[in-house]
Amino acid sequence: MNSLPSVKMDENYRGRLKEFHTKDDIPAEWRDTPIEAFILSQNFGWPVQPSGHPELLISTCIEFRYALPIPRMYAYVIRRASGRVIGSEFSVGYTLSKGVRNLVLIGHNDCGMCKMSENAPGVVAAFVExxxxxxxxxxxxxxxGTRHAIEDELDSLKDEFMRLKTLFPKINIAPLFVCLHDSRLYLPEWYSKDLGCEPAYNHVSDQLIASLP
Ligand SMILES: [Zn+2]
Structure with a gap:
């Protein structure tokens, strides 16, 4: 029996997540995109039909309690502690070169990267071993540790979403949050279509690119 509480019951996330009760709860800007298909598949059991070319880049945490429910021939996947892309921007560029235009960034509850100060001695010991x-x-x-540790899963998801919007302004980026209890996806309350968007923005600063790890 899984003893993890649902995010709906967890006070860390109360009032901070929107549910997808129906298809209409999916933001309009994601309609008829692979992002919508991914949400419908995971939350409503709609079958994903791979087209034979990569439709999505999914970035999420290495977390073993979350298995991505996707078929082959469908998506590129980056899995890193905390789920942030930072340090894997080259991989994003590669997937863009293969035609991907939709990125799903998935945070989750109870992330070990929120407890890095607690976990760091164990990681050091593992390397020493x-x-x-x-x-x-x-x-x-x-x-x-600073690149992987986070303080709050939803705040960290927002920061990474904003950072990626600045670096890759011409792709759709969907920040989502998965409940480890039942693998249902939620939309962060803070999300809005125009967040991080600069309509006239057409150039990414060289300095920002040079600062990437
Ligand atoms: Zn995690």
Whole structure:
């Protein structure tokens, strides 16, 4: 029996998520896109019909309690601790070159990356077990911990959504939140179509690109 509470009951997320009760709850800007098809598939059991070419890039956490319900020949997937793309921008560029124009960014409840200060000693010990020196392991975890640690799953999802909108302004990006209890997707309350959009924005700064890890 799964003892995880549903996000609907969890006070960390109360009032911060919108449910997809019906197809009409999906934001209009995602209608008739692979993003809509993905939500319908995961929440309403609609079958995903792979077209034979990649339709989506999905970025989510490495979390083992979440299995992506997707067939082959359908999507590229980036799975990293916390689900943020940061450090994998090259992979995004590659998928764009293959025709992908829709990115689904999925956060989840009870993310271990919210507890990095608690988990860091264990990660250091794991590296030491592999033969790394304690100093090198600590320095590495210190350096990379900041790229992986988050304070709040929904705030972190928003920050990453805004960052990606700035870097990749011409693709559709859907921030979603999955409940580990039942794998249902939710829409963050903070989402709006125009968030992070600059209509006249047509150039990504060289400085921003050079600052990528
Ligand atoms: Zn996680």
């Amino acid at each position: 592999q033969g790394w020196s304690k100093e090198a392991a600590e320095a590495y975890v210190q350096k990379h």
